[in-house]
Amino acid sequence: MPIRTLIWGENVHEQKNKIVAKNYPLGMHNHIAKLLESDSNIVTKTTTLQEPEHGCTVEALANTDVLVWWGHAAHGQVEDEIVERIAKRVWEGMGLIVLHSGHFSKIFKRLMGSPCALHWREAGERERLWVTAPGHPIAKGLPAYFELEMEEMYGEPFSVPEPLETVFVSWFQGGEVFRSGLTYRRGAGNIFYFRPGHETYPTYHDSTVGLVLRNAVNWAYNPDQHPEIHDAPNTPVEKSIEPLVERGPKLHHDGEEGFK
Template identity: 90%
Template sequence: MPIRTLVWGENVHEQKNKIVADNYPTGMHNQIAKLLSSDSNIVAKTTTLQDPEHGCSVEALANTDVLIWWGHAAHGEVKDEIVERIAKRVWEGMGLIVLHSGHFSKIFKRLMGSPCALHWREAGERERLWVTNPGHPIAKGLPAYFELEMEEMYGEPFSVPEPLETVFVSWFQGGEVFRSGLTYRRGAGNIFYFRPGHETYPTYHDDTVGLVLRNAVNWAYNANQYPGLLEAPNTPVDEAPEKIEERGPKLHHGREEGFK
């Protein structure tokens, strides 16, 4: 079965900024989905902030294997109940790929449990992304490094938890460096943060960026879903692996649910 991928786009800059609209006349989300389309193992759909329930209904997420998230100007407009819904699906095993300014998105900060802050500069600098983990599946088919002629600078420190793996480190013309490809696992869900993608530059028209995204979707996909990870069942005495007798005072009885 192909990997069901949902590309979420904020779809704000495309409507308000001519440069962004010229770069992405059908929207950034649709261009990202186009980059994924050359992989027959991926079926990509798109949705936006403006759609009902931000396009992230219970049904939509249940039919999503990997969610790709790009946001910037309207992080605060994403409803908290939708953020919790997405976090639940990640814990169950849905993959999540967070792009560029999505580092400040509610869902990324929720799952990281940290400020996710950084230094930045918008000066159209050359970015050189070094592959620091060439054996990683996300780096499959990549050269030792690749360059983007114009990008926004992100600089360390990046206040995120220590990642499982660092796949890319970026160098910018101004001299800063940044951990640009980080992997995490939350519950059963695989998470990848990928730095490039400033909206005033044609980053999502770049073939190598497309290869990274396709590799990332294949890596983030988890065929096994674990909804049981969210449960906290009260196991009765008669279901214990070894025979025991109840003794001592108790707060709960039988199969009574615990406090949450």
């Protein structure tokens, strides 16, 4: 079965900035979809902030194996109810790939439980990405390093939880370094943060970046879904594994302390 991948794009810069519109005349989300579709194992759909429920309806997410998220200018416009809906699906096993400025998105901060802050500079400088985990599936087919001639600088410290794996580390022309490819797991859901992708530079036209994204979708996919992860069933005494005699005070459902 192909991996059903939903690409979510904020679709704000493309409407307001001529440089972004020239780089991505069909929108960044549609361009990223084309990068992914060159892998026959991936089928894509796209949606944007402006769609009803931001395109992340219950039905849409139920039919999504991996969600790819690019946002920047309008993080605050994403409704909290939708954020919780996405987080629930990640815990159940939906993969999530967060790109570039998505580090400040509500969904990434929700799942990381941290500020996700960093240093930055927009100067069109060279970025060299070193593969620090050459055996990782996301790094499959990559050289020891690759370069992007023009990118926005992100610098450490990056206030995120310690990742499971650091797949890439970036060096920038101005001297800073940054952990640019981080993996996490929340419940049954695999999460990958990938740093490059500033909207005024042609990052998503780079063939190596495309390879990373395709590798990441294949890695993030988890065919084993766990909707029961949200359940919190009571296990009564009579169904305990070992024989058990109930004792001690407890609260009844009406909140009154006592014994049953």
